[in-house]
Amino acid sequence: MKLLAMSFVLSLSLISAPAIAGDLSSPYSPSRAEWLQDSLYSRITQTTDLWKRRVGVVVAVFPAEQQVSVVISSATGQPDPTEQEMAFYVRHIEELVKGALSNYEWAKDIRVAVTFH
Numbered sequence: 001m002k003l004l005a006m007s008f009v010l011s012l013s014l015i016s017a018p019a020i021a022g023d024l025s026s027p028y029s030p031s032r033a034e035w036l037q038d039s040l041y042s043r044i045t046q047t048t049d050l051w052k053r054r055v056g057v058v059v060a061v062f063p064a065e066q067q068v069s070v071v072i073s074s075a076t077g078q079p080d081p082t083e084q085e086m087a088f089y090v091r092h093i094e095e096l097v098k099g100a101l102s103n104y105e106w107a108k109d110i111r112v113a114v115t116f117h
Helices: 002-021 032-048 083-101
Strands: 055-062 067-074 111-116
Touching: 032 055, 032 067, 032 083, 067 083, 083 111
Parallel strands: 067 111
Antiparallel strands: 055 067
């Protein structure tokens, strides 16, 4: 009987945990790094979606290193860009990210690394 009661309590605790984690109405405040990553991704894709050549973008923020890394790549099915095109993309995205970071006093020391793979 005692084993049955313990298993019942254990099963209730396991059932309620996903319900709490899955509650979309509970408040959540992203960290600055999470907010910055989403904000930069949105700005970059708004710009790159207008380009003739489709590109994929990955943005990563590393708070401990005070760095934002952006990786650009040709989208599936797109031909490889020339060296000049890659340099243009990297330069343009780097300027976009630095411009966005300059709007915030807390982000002035963050380094930016943009690469094309």
